[in-house]
Amino acid sequence: MNRKFRPGAVIIVTLACLYFLVPLYATFQFSLQMRRGELSFDAYRSVLSSDVFLRAFTYSVVASIAAIIVGVLLIAPTAYWVRLRLPKLRPLVEFLSFLPLIIPAVVLVFGQIRLFGSSSILPLTTTEIGTNTLVVAGYVVISLPYMYRAIDNGMAAIDISTLTEAAESLGASRLRTIATVILPNLRSAIVSGAFLTFSISLGEFVIASLLNRPAFGPYLVQLGEDRAYEPAALAILSFALTWVLMGVMQAFALRKPNQRWLRRRTSAAGKSST
Numbered sequence: 001m002n003r004k005f006r007p008g009a010v011i012i013v014t015l016a017c018l019y020f021l022v023p024l025y026a027t028f029q030f031s032l033q034m035r036r037g038e039l040s041f042d043a044y045r046s047v048l049s050s051d052v053f054l055r056a057f058t059y060s061v062v063a064s065i066a067a068i069i070v071g072v073l074l075i076a077p078t079a080y081w082v083r084l085r086l087p088k089l090r091p092l093v094e095f096l097s098f099l100p101l102i103i104p105a106v107v108l109v110f111g112q113i114r115l116f117g118s119s120s121i122l123p124l125t126t127t128e129i130g131t132n133t134l135v136v137a138g139y140v141v142i143s144l145p146y147m148y149r150a151i152d153n154g155m156a157a158i159d160i161s162t163l164t165e166a167a168e169s170l171g172a173s174r175l176r177t178i179a180t181v182i183l184p185n186l187r188s189a190i191v192s193g194a195f196l197t198f199s200i201s202l203g204e205f206v207i208a209s210l211l212n213r214p215a216f217g218p219y220l221v222q223l224g225e226d227r228a229y230e231p232a233a234l235a236i237l238s239f240a241l242t243w244v245l246m247g248v249m250q251a252f253a254l255r256k257p258n259q260r261w262l263r264r265r266t267s268a269a270g271k272s273s274t
Contacts, residue, residue: 154189
């Protein structure tokens with residue numbers, strides 16, 4: 001069956017690609033002009049050889065991964081329990097999950113400073129570990145709408161009630177059901193939420209800057225004030241990293257959920273009945 005050619009759709013897609021690729025090409029070309037009169041990768045070598053860049057990038061990557069882990073451990077059981085046992089509370093939980101889109105990050109970080117400052121009962125801002133904990137907590141909050149929506153949509157696509165009953169009939173506890181049955185079926189949704197969390201946290205500026213942490217966002221802003229070509233090189237590197245993460249996300253999303261535990265227990269139950 002031949003599909004009808006639609007020139008309007010082709011024009012829209014072409015314009016969208018040009019709108020996206022032309023500024024990217026201009027940025028890439030500008031990043032190669034650090035050496036006057038010729039094209040070179042001096043800006044990239046300057047960025048990648050900087051100890052400050054490596055420290056800032058490593059800090060943001062570690063903080064982003066920590067935010068992903070905390071977000072999954074917090075949101076997945078909550079979304080599961082609300083869908084399974086408390087469906088009437090879903091509108092309230094969804095409303096709460098969207099609050100970070102309404103409340104600015106600067107309000108969040110000033111609230112953290114007021115609650116956990118040096119004059120509070122729990123002065124986290126007085127230690128490096130405590131401040132890093134506040135940064136991770138801030139990343140979890142600002143990524144909450146995206147992580148919750150990804151996991152909740154993933155749960156909507158599977159029958160969690162049937163999976164839970166099947167797992168419990170085979171002797172699994174509720175915690176084991178979540179860990180070995182529900183989460184493997186949510187792999188694609190979790191990876192999507194993790195990718196969004198990582199992208200948001202990696203370039204976040206307000207929280208890390210006001211808490212005085214050596215993160216990638218403040219480093220990029222500071223570099224843009226002091227240099228010309230290195231920020232363009234960093235923008236291209238960040239774009240490349242984003243596409244690599246999208247490829248990894250797609251690879252994980254295409255893999256089938258691991259349900260070996262259920263199959264093994266079902267097979268054992270069948271053998272014992274015979």
